[in-house]
Amino acid sequence: MGRPTGYDIASFGLMIECEPRMAVYAEALKRAITPGCTVIDIGAGFGIFSMLACKYGAGEVIAIEPDPAVELIMPMAQANGCANKITVIRDISTRYTPERKADVIVSDIRGITPLFEHHIASIVDARTRLLAEGGRLVPMRDTLRIAPVHSPRHYQPCVRPWLTNNYGLDLSAGHPYAVNLSAPAQLEPAAFVAQPASFATLDYRTIVDPNVDATVEFVADRTDTVHGLLIWFEAEIGERLRFCNGPGEPPLVYQQKFLPLEQPVRLMAGEGLTARIRVQMVDGKYIWSWDTDIAPGAQRAETLRFRQSTFKGAVFSPDRLRPHAHDQVPQATAQMAIDAACLALVGEGRTLEDIAVAIMERYPDRFGDKMDALGHVTKLLESYRS
Ligand SMILES: C[S@@+](CC[C@H](N)C(=O)[O-])C[C@H]1O[C@@H](n2cnc3c(N)ncnc32)[C@H](O)[C@@H]1O
Known part of the structure; x- marks a missing residue:
């Protein structure tokens, strides 16, 4: 049996109220399902995708979920007339051996980004062991996006109380840790100091490696102070069925990820910034590292280099x-x-x-x-x- 995730019923409820996430998933499921097919719902929560799969014509649904939320699946399925089609597995998918492989596997086991805990490992395992030949994976692909951003508000936890506080204390020993922590964010396109770029495509139909190592070069398109790098993703749940948690899109449950710079840097329009992003799975958890090089320019005679990592953020x-x-x-x-x-x-x-x-x-x-x-x-x- 798996462990509870920490999501309470309200969190599962928010996921269902999260649009366009739900509508896009529902449409992708509807298109993927053929009458009487077998569906596996990985990370079923209390079975929202399982019940929708039944509604759209699935003959059999295996709902896999280690969280106690799983106990609500059957009462809910009964209320919706599909209890006879759903089998509940109270465990994680990697320990489940199917009697019959699935025609469709649906999941949303991401965190703020798709690089979250054992998400990729679970999908690779599901694709190779649980999916029938020619079967469909929902979602299909996620693309990770990044931009240097201006956001004094999101940078504030790097500054206070470490460099300045209300009590006149020297708390600066905490500052090197604070600048190595990522934080959830919700920013608008006005925060971009350079145009966003994609830095990784996670195609669930082929992915094997849970790690990412990519370098992106930016050119500032206006003069402003850069406080950090913003990360988000664009999800393709099915062909031409997408949603995105990026700036300018409706806020979603995932939010965005803010990686602060070691210190805010003023970039003049046309100046360059290079970011190398490494996301590595270590002992079941991801470590995010972000190396930033800011080219010499009006404000600097030499390249400014920051080498940051969530590993350095842990005491x-x-x-x-x-x-x-x-x-x-x-x-x-x-x-x-x-x-x-x-x-x-x-x-x-x-x-x-x-x-x-x-x-x-x-x-x-x-x-x-x-x-x-x-x-x-x-x-x-x-x-x-x-
Ligand atoms: C974000 S919730 C999704 C709930 C629901 N499917 C939805 O999309 O609204 C993710 C759930 O996936 C479960 N989970 C994560 N990895 C899993 C795995 N490999 N096998 C089964 N459940 C998993 C977690 O326990 C969590 O309850």
């Missing part, structure tokens, strides 16, 4: 890192002994309560009462559910 504690060193010799603790005793009782056909009582009797100094021991056992076993 690491040596105490937390040391145990990961390969030459560390781990020490046994009392806590490990208790956990080992708990785990040894698992598989003997005992209830959680039995295990808790046994542990409490063995370690009376550690547990105040049975509820305390029960809490410990359930939490320990929960950590084994990925």
Whole structure:
């Protein structure tokens, strides 16, 4: 079983109210579905795409979702007369083995951008294992876009309270971290200091690599201060069925991604800025790196270079890192002994309560009462559910 995503019912509701996202998905599904076909809905939430697939003529729908929202799928499907067509899988798609491959796979498991957690890996797995020959993927393709932008408002968290604050304190040690953090944004085209460009196309019908490494060159088309790089995407859900979360488009649930510059830079019209964007999957999470070179110009005799990364935005504690060193010799603790005793009782056909009582009797100094021991056992076993 998978873990809850953290989306609550209101968040799932906002996704359904998010237009034109929903209308475009619905139309793409309608066009992709043939009477009686099999559909897999990856990241079904409470089953909105599954129910639409039934409405448009699917014969069978597999709704896959690890979040507890999945419990609403059947009541909702019953209310809409399609419960007999939907099978619910309470897990992530990469652990699901289908009886029959799907004619259509629908998903929206992006974050602010499509480079989000295991999105690409899940799509690659779904395409190779779950999709029938000639089957359709909805969405089809996303294109990542970028522009240098003027936005003092979005730059404010890089400045305050680190470089100036209401209390006259020197908090500047926080500044190098703050300028290496990305933030959600919602900007208009008036913020562009140079024309936007595409820097990666994620074609789900062929994609294999979850990482992106691209360099884009910009020329300022007006004189202004650049505060950061703005990232967004253009989604092609089906042929000629698109939506976009970029400036000038209706605001969508995804928002846009703002990558601040190490310091704001004044560009004169015609001056150049080069951005290298690397987005790399490390241990199940993406690290965004943005290298910016600003060519010599009226304000600078030499190229200005910034080397930024969300990795540099994280504060690491040596105490937390040391145990990961390969030459560390781990020490046994009392806590490990208790956990080992708990785990040894698992598989003997005992209830959680039995295990808790046994542990409490063995370690009376550690547990105040049975509820305390029960809490410990359930939490320990929960950590084994990925
Ligand atoms: C943004 S919600 C989408 C909900 C609904 N399909 C919609 O578009 O309105 C994404 C959901 O995908 C789920 N998810 C992400 N990766 C998944 C995977 N590989 N298999 C199954 N569910 C996944 C998450 O738990 C989350 O609930």
